[in-house]
Amino acid sequence: MRRALHEASVVGHLAARRLRERLGAGRAATPDVAAWRAQLEPWASSVATAAGGTSCFLDLPASRPPWTDTGIDLEPGQSVSAFAIGRVYLSRLLDVWVGPSFQLWFRVGERGPVFRGTRDSHTFEAARGGRLWIASYFPGEWADPDGRLGTDPREYARAEGGLSVLMVRWPRGRDVAGLYAAWARDPRAPGPVRAEAERLAGAVAPPASWEYLWLLGQGEIYRPTVTPQGRPAIACHTHGDVGILRHEARMPVAQDLTLDWAWRVDELPADLPEDTLPSHDYLSIAVEFDDGQDITYYWSAALPEGTVYRCPLPTWRDRETHVVVRSGPAGLGRWHDERRNLADDYVRIIGGQARQVVRIWLIANSLFQRGHGRCEYASIRLTTNERTLVVL
Template identity: 50%
Template sequence: MNDTLTRTEFQSRFEALLSQLSKDNMIDYAFIDIPSDRKPWLDTGIDLSAGERVTTFAVGKTCLKGTDLWFGADFQLWCRIGPDGEIFRGTRASNTFAVEKPDRLYLASYFPGEWATRTGELATPDEVYEQASGCLAALIVRWRVEPIEGLKRLAALGDVDGLVASEIDRLTDPVVPPPGWNYLWFVGPAEIYRSCRTPEKEPAICCHTHRDVGLLQKDVSLPFEPNTRLRWAWRMDRLPSEVREDTLATHDYMSIAVEFDNGQDITYYWSAELPVGTAYRCPIPTWTARETHVAIRSGREGLGQWLDEERNVFQDYQDYIGGLLPGNIVRVWLIALSLFQGREGDGRYADMAFITDAGIIPVSAGGPV
């Protein structure tokens, strides 16, 4: 992520490259500024045609006033084609996409807001953007040729802090999630999770997080009954926090979670410092009402080892959430968050299953059950 490149350097260095590229390669390009304190959406004035191929590059930071927290353009920049088009973003500070329907391009800086709909309406009040400062700068390149060919020709002329090479790498060697798993749409895609194997060659899911976030989900349909338990094996090699995770500024962790049909979820994680059994509501304001964290391991002992876990989810719901019980379990999540402190985390998950009085229901790490 290019968090040190200034807005002026970003534009001047890309213009120097693009000026050398033949007009046979691209239709046009434009630089757009997106103030972080402006609520979505920003009208770019760029009208795209059906079938066009577009690459975006972005730099800049969104900062939360009164804190040391900041979020890079790779997480912050979202796009929409048309006033009612479906919103999307890339996984890096660059992205490439094809235009299906002709319309105007809109851009947005996301956090501290949260999406309510797939067309970019907000679930948060407009006033939350008063908490933000900073600015994103985006370069929009509209290609005449296949984007990968245009990018390679651009790379032959030079690069800007590795942004061109990174987009070529993303297109030629994409990091795809395990079959049957999908990233939570309103947080956005990531390159955090991929399929791997245990030492016994059994299917597993590998996780690597570094100043990013990913909520990987798999749908299940299971009545929520007494004695419903979740079983899994994991190997946590490196935790993304070295301090307790129950504040907004330190809320970096990796976990496995269970979502219920009432919108609540319990997420089980390995804490750096909090005692085993500590439970708390999520410190991210937009998640406080729906997510409960439970520390089931703590400290460095056991890191780097495969460990088997089992939780009585029914009992945990009663103990840590309470109230009217949900009727069904609807999803399993794997969560990785390292945006706040910017550290790295590594881990693996395998042998996930629900255990009920009726039997064992596997949650496949490699595809549909």
């Protein structure tokens, strides 16, 4: 009963907030698909065609499970541009939706690997030949990199909205980045075309030796930096997106094994308890164990320090546990050193005995409330009395 009342309180708070936004000017305008298409249709039929591109518009309803055949065949090394607009809603009442940057996924051929872009447009070169397929991802989750669903496809029936997509296939060998750079200098170029030129010119690569978790896709959330003292660090900025950055880190779980890290959290992406699905936006560092479980340590906006709970997302509930290590605004903007005994935490929080740590994760989620989250990490280590493994 207490849990149900807590969730109802969070939902009620969010519903009241969305109502105030609807009555005022705080809510983001609904995407104007007609205006978007009116910009891109003339460009696709004239400018892109003159450069050798062939194009088509596709509608991708939120209720349609993966995958959708585009009718486009690609040769190895051939480039494609995708432009998308729209929203896929989990809840219209709470205004919880996902945009194209996370929602639109691609696959070349009948098997993977699957991938997505990082913004509302994405140009890529096919690594191999085959038919191009696209998918609306949420509320599903991939079972494997080939794009097989690990969730019930009937879940898509509860999603609302959809995406409109323009696909442009370019001739093999065409310098597509150069084309966009030239088009961006023309003030008459449509906004989405200029945005794609900007993305191509300024893509954000992940820090060396770190990689994004494939089933959430690539991101532009994390970048390398240094602390004021010159220590290597990783900066994080999330806004309406989600990403998990991973680093291999294999250590047996000895009784004295600790995770040590320093962080400076400047802005939290949520202002509500993060333990419900529509409010589950947060910044954290996590440890993945060899049994598939992970413990993620985070700074909460509202939950008390020491709070422990299973992930509220259905597809993550069986594998991820959240631990609040700091709470509230006190200490934001300052560096803090943290230490957790992983053997003790595993026994107390998950139960049983883990054998080995396999990876360290950095997690950023602002997908649901679309707030800003900013932080930096440094001095990440796994330590015992006999050994120290430097991760960052």
